[in-house]
Amino acid sequence: MTAEPRHFTTQLAVIGSGIAGFAAAIFAINRKIVTAQVGNTGALAYTTGYLDLIGKLGGAAGLVTDPWQALASLRETEPKHPLCRVSADDIQQAFAEFTDFLGACGLAYSAPGASNITALTPVGTLKQTLCVPATMAAGPRAMAANTPCVIVDFRGLKGFSGAEVVANLRDRWPQLTTRRLVFPGMDRGEVYPEVMARALEVPATREQLAEALNGVAGAARVIGLPAILGMHRPDHVRAELERLTGREIFEIPTMPPSVPGIRLRELFQQVLPQRGVTLIPQQRVTALSFDGDGATLALSDSYGPIRVHAQAVILATGRFLSGGLEAHPAGIREHLLDLPVTQPAGRADWYRDRYTDPRGHPIHRAGIEVDDSFRPLTREGRRYHDRLFAAGVILAHQDWIRGRSGAGIAIATSFRAVTEAKRFLSGR
Numbered sequence: 001m002t003a004e005p006r007h008f009t010t011q012l013a014v015i016g017s018g019i020a021g022f023a024a025a026i027f028a029i030n031r032k033i034v035t036a037q038v039g040n041t042g043a044l045a046y047t048t049g050y051l052d053l054i055g056k057l058g059g060a061a062g063l064v065t066d067p068w069q070a071l072a073s074l075r076e077t078e079p080k081h082p083l084c085r086v087s088a089d090d091i092q093q094a095f096a097e098f099t100d101f102l103g104a105c106g107l108a109y110s111a112p113g114a115s116n117i118t119a120l121t122p123v124g125t126l127k128q129t130l131c132v133p134a135t136m137a138a139g140p141r142a143m144a145a146n147t148p149c150v151i152v153d154f155r156g157l158k159g160f161s162g163a164e165v166v167a168n169l170r171d172r173w174p175q176l177t178t179r180r181l182v183f184p185g186m187d188r189g190e191v192y193p194e195v196m197a198r199a200l201e202v203p204a205t206r207e208q209l210a211e212a213l214n215g216v217a218g219a220a221r222v223i224g225l226p227a228i229l230g231m232h233r234p235d236h237v238r239a240e241l242e243r244l245t246g247r248e249i250f251e252i253p254t255m256p257p258s259v260p261g262i263r264l265r266e267l268f269q270q271v272l273p274q275r276g277v278t279l280i281p282q283q284r285v286t287a288l289s290f291d292g293d294g295a296t297l298a299l300s301d302s303y304g305p306i307r308v309h310a311q312a313v314i315l316a317t318g319r320f321l322s323g324g325l326e327a328h329p330a331g332i333r334e335h336l337l338d339l340p341v342t343q344p345a346g347r348a349d350w351y352r353d354r355y356t357d358p359r360g361h362p363i364h365r366a367g368i369e370v371d372d373s374f375r376p377l378t379r380e381g382r383r384y385h386d387r388l389f390a391a392g393v394i395l396a397h398q399d400w401i402r403g404r405s406g407a408g409i410a411i412a413t414s415f416r417a418v419t420e421a422k423r424f425l426s427g428r
């Protein structure tokens, strides 16, 4: 027997549950737009938790300390870059609204400032980013002040080595040392950040860890840990460990999938339905169609088919990793509507000869075209449909990995797409 589809009706449907999709849902509910979101598992759990705007410009040497100045330069050199279609005021407001929302939900972030923060990577190299989780903020401060600090790693934890962090930062942070501990209750075999984070939600585990930390911290006034400070209340877990150790504590992101990304995903999945979003997680939209009355998303879950009827749609399906774009021998395709993809002329042009070419590879700038209202365009340069908008790294003319601008593109373009969708829904 074929199951009858379940129907949902909404003003706005967001397709995608990466940073762009979740940011779009947040901006939409803040504007009182009735919203449904469908998203398959994607890149969110891989992110470090840092929210980059522009961290690098113009090749290997171009580390960016002032992203707003870099944005002004980008407008001169790459006017088609998606960030150049968003005013600096809107970008600032978008970051502030996004981080305020996270803070109100119990995951505090630093506010977007006038300059980038020099943040630590999992291996102790440095990167420039705009906003960091509050749990990570003390690290850059302690490094700038050369405060005595111990990086603690754990027996059995792969992909995070205190010795490596210290080796990479020694010149810059001479007062940095490292010690290795056994995580409470996990003294055998491999240990995993996600499991450690959930264990630290329990007060008794925190007390045991604090005791162990006090045993190795010596004269250090600051302790750096891999990102394991709880899954749902990291600010509370950090505050408790600081109280118990009498020292300042900070986290460093670990290799993906990392706890800060999983935290974001779990927070969105918990909070957005409470705020009225119809969230259908872990599912893939298989067809999207438009008619005079609106748009219809088709998908299925384990109970059978689902149809979501919407007045407007935001496509935030990402690039290759998340499946928004697919690479085929004949070329790169947008998988849902077969929207035209701006891409190198042929497969031989996807990559440059040298993998480490500082200019990057042309395939990483592939994506769909939008007009100034963030509506995707057809091959003829017309709007695909008045009801369709797009946001995030599916957009062409940017290499977010090279530019260190993943979250920035996602948040800024979602802000604009929602603004335009709201205008459409209000009949203006």
Ligand SMILES: Cc1cc2nc3c(=O)[nH]c(=O)nc-3n(C[C@H](O)[C@H](O)[C@H](O)COP(=O)(O)OP(=O)(O)OC[C@H]3O[C@@H](n4cnc5c(N)ncnc54)[C@H](O)[C@@H]3O)c2cc1C
Pocket (backbone or CB within 6 Å): 015, 016, 017, 018, 019, 020, 021, 038, 039, 040, 041, 042, 043, 044, 046, 047, 048, 049, 050, 051, 052, 053, 256, 283, 284, 285, 286, 316, 317, 318, 319, 321, 322, 323, 324, 336, 391, 392, 393, 394, 404, 405, 406, 407, 408, 410
């Ligand atoms: C290893 C790694 C580290 C990163 N570190 C950082 C960092 O330090 N700082 C930073 O700013 N950014 C970082 N990012 C980038 C960031 O996580 C996002 O990838 C980026 O912001 C793009 O977001 P997006 O929402 O446009 O796309 P994605 O994150 O790719 O999300 C697209 C979403 O669409 C979904 N989807 C695709 N097709 C469908 C469909 N048919 N139906 C339903 N859903 C669909 C996918 O499942 C996915 O959920 C990192 C990414 C990775 C992979």
